[in-house]
Amino acid sequence: MPIINLRQMKKDQTGTIVSVKATGILGRRIREMGLVPGSEVAVKGRAPLNDPVALRIMGGTLTLRNNEADYIMVQVDEP
Template identity: 65%
Template sequence: MPTVLLREMQKDQSGTITAVKVGGELGRRIRDMGIVPGTRITIMGRAPLYDPVAIRIMGGTLTLRNTEADYIEVEIA
């Protein structure tokens, strides 16, 4: 299955996180939100200027800036 960056996914597209490729404070914050490899996500929508992106993860909805979404790799379902 193809792997893409979270930023490149379209609305209503689903997949499984394969990697979070950032360290430091930003990496810790992303992982603290539950965005870890093996977690299933769905793109819920985007703001009018495509930033931020809303994702459904573990029954909740989160929004991420595109600069954060650039570090998250997802295997498309």
């Protein structure tokens, strides 16, 4: 199973977060949203210009900008 950053995931693709490379305030904000290693995540959609991305995590939906998604590494599930 390949490891890619969250920005590269396609719509309806799922995976498990393996690391969050952001530090400081951004890193803390990402972790507070529940985007922590071991969490299952699914891409539910993207805005017309592909930014932001809508995610499904822990039974909730949140949106994340692409520049924030670049810091999150995900092991994607095979189809």
